[in-house]
Amino acid sequence: MSQAAHKAPGAAGANRWTALVFISMAQLMVVLDATIVNIALPSAQQDLGISDGNRQWVVTAYALAFGGLLLFGGRIADMWGRKRSFITGLLGFGAASALGGAATDETMMFAARALQGAFGALLAPAALSLLAVMFTDARERARAFGIYGAISGAGGAVGLILGGVLTEYLNWRWTFFVNIPFAVVAAFGALLFVHEPKGESHRSTLDIPGVILSTTGLVSLVYGFTRAESNGWSDSVTVGLFVAAAVLLLAFVVVETRVKAPLLPLRVVTERNRGGVYLSLGLAIIAMFGMFLFLTYYLQVIKGYTPVRTGFAFLPLIGGMITGSAVIGARLMTRLPARLLMGAGYLVAASGMFLLTRLEIGSSYTSLLLPAQLLLGLGIGTAFMPAMSLSTHGVEPRDAGVASAMVNTSQQVGGAVGTALLNTIAASATTSYIKDHVAGAATRSQQQLIQMQGMVHGYANAIWIAVGILVTAAAIGLTFVNVGRQSGGPGVVAGAEGEAQVPIAMH
Structure with missing residues (x-):
């Protein structure tokens, strides 16, 4: 009996880390799906006969359902149970992916994407809030959120690589079908290893x-x-x-x-630390989505990279994010106040973004794009890790799901804002550049050169705005976030001045 008692905590700890694998797998599936379909879109559009005017709905239907239903999904997880919501979201997302892969016309495709977004809105906040209630020891929590933050940050770039490989060597439909094994394995693993603390769901009127x-x-x-x-x-x-x-x-x-x-108790967003996290994350995502967009076009249109080569060109960014989150952030989170990690991380990312303002047609991948991506990845990974952990800082157990949903909401809205805002700035600068220079182009080749120069000029202009946005995110992190370092004790954080101890989500 005594031996069993001693083994139980270790077994529970092992189960937590095994559960993290399946929760991270589900998060990777949701995040990479935001970009994996982009590379496959031209092929899918041709096969399904989708018009140029309607093709945006393949992306928009997902974004609208996901962004619009996140708060609802977070509250459902709190009321219905996070594990149940997580598994339901996984299976629903897998079924919607099967529908998308088997689509025979645009209506079927748009419906599948909307369903993916709806089930993703149930799945994503449930996943993050499960981590919050399962990992309460400060050092374990730091490592767990380090892994989770790295996957969240790198998922978009992984989607570009996977989308390129599947589209080029198999078929666009596999960018949907690939989600099915992810969903089935993660759901099966969740059934076995995810153990939500009993009595955590709160049934109340919706x-x-x-x-x-x-x-x-x-x-x-x-x-x-x-x-x-x-x-x-x-x-x-x-x-x-x-x-x-x-x-x-x-x-x-x-x-x-x-x-x-x-649905959203205002206490969740008015607490200064969580408010600062949501705002700074949203701003960082604005900058990152713009960078993904411009670098993808730059590599494919200006440099002539294939989809697969473009995807692999983003590997330094992924490596930087994983290192920043799982290594740097996780190790320093128990030694430094979160605001310093977030502020420094965003500033390092801004320095990487600053390098990209020097982008030209003949820019070298090795001397410019490689160091820029490494700095961006290291900075964002380091900042995202404490930000993800603090997103549920101090919330009552009944609010963990909706607090987690706010993280995803800020990211989703940030992605929409970043894509629209920075793309509009780039397009305007490109048009202006071409208008000013095209008169001097005597030959067709000169006109094409000016068009490409105009595109790169537009990218650089928009990237300057992204630099400013990341600096603003750093200022918000340094100003709003005032909790100290996470201590080694279970579930506590050093106070604002490093003296008092306040609970991190008392679950």
């Missing part, structure tokens, strides 16, 4: 007005930025969507202050 207002408000906001990218900022529908989003989200805040069981 805030229906909050669900409707938050979902329609976030959908309007995400779609507004998506439409701005293709139709311009002055388009009447774009402006209408932004106005509607502002009205709906303001009404949502008012409702949340008055209902007994709010």
Whole structure:
């Protein structure tokens, strides 16, 4: 009996780390799916006869459902149980992926992408909140969130590599089918190894007005930025969507202050540390999504890389993120205050982004793109690790799911904003450059050269904005986040001045 008692904690610890493998696998599936389909889109468009005007819906349908339903998904996880929500989200995502891979027309494809987004909105917050309740010891928590943060940060680049390989050597449909084994294995592993603390789900009435207002408000906001990218900022529908989003989200805040069981208790976002995390993460994602977009076009259009070669060209970024998160961030999180890690990480990333402002047609991959990606990866990985951990700092157990959903919401909205905002800035700078220089082009080859120079000029202009955004994220992290370093004790963080001890999510 005594031996069993001594073995139990070790077995439970081993189960936690095994569970982390399957939770991370699920997170990787959701994150890489945001980019894996992009490389396959031209082939899918041709096979399914999707018009140029409608092709954006392959990406937009996923983003709208995912971004719009995240808060709802987070609250469902809190009420219904995180493990149950996690497994349901996995199986639903796998089924939706099978539907997308078997699509025979554009309607079937758009429906599959919307379903992927909806189940992803249930799965993602459940995964993050499971980590929050399973890893309460500070050092274990640092390592767990280091791994999770690295996967979250690198998933987009992994999607580019995997999408390129599958599209070039198999078929675009495999960019969907590849999710099925991920989902099945992760769900099976979760059944065996994920053990949510008993009594953690809180059954209460669902805030229906909050669900409707938050979902329609976030959908309007995400779609507004998506439409701005293709139709311009002055388009009447774009402006209408932004106005509607502002009205709906303001009404949502008012409702949340008055209902007994709010969808998003305002205490989750008004606490300065969590608020700083959500805001700085959203800004960092704006910059990162813009960088992914411009580097992908630069490598394929300007440098003539194949999809597979483009994907592998992002490997230094992935390596940097993994090192920054799982090695640097995880080791320093128990030694330094989180604000210093976040601030320094974002500034290192800004220095990498700054190198990319020197981009030219003949820029060398080895001397410019390689060091820029390494700095970006190291910086973002180092900053994301404490940010992910602090996203549930101090929340009550009943709010862990919705606090986790706010991380994903800030990332999703940040991705939509970054793609639209930076792409619009780049397009405007490109048009202006070509207009100023094309008159001097006498031959066709000279005109093509000026067009390419204009594109690179546009990328560099937008990347300057991304540098400023990362510096702003650093300032927010240094200003808002005032908790100290995580101590070695179970589930505590040193206070703002390094003296008092306050609980990290008392689960």
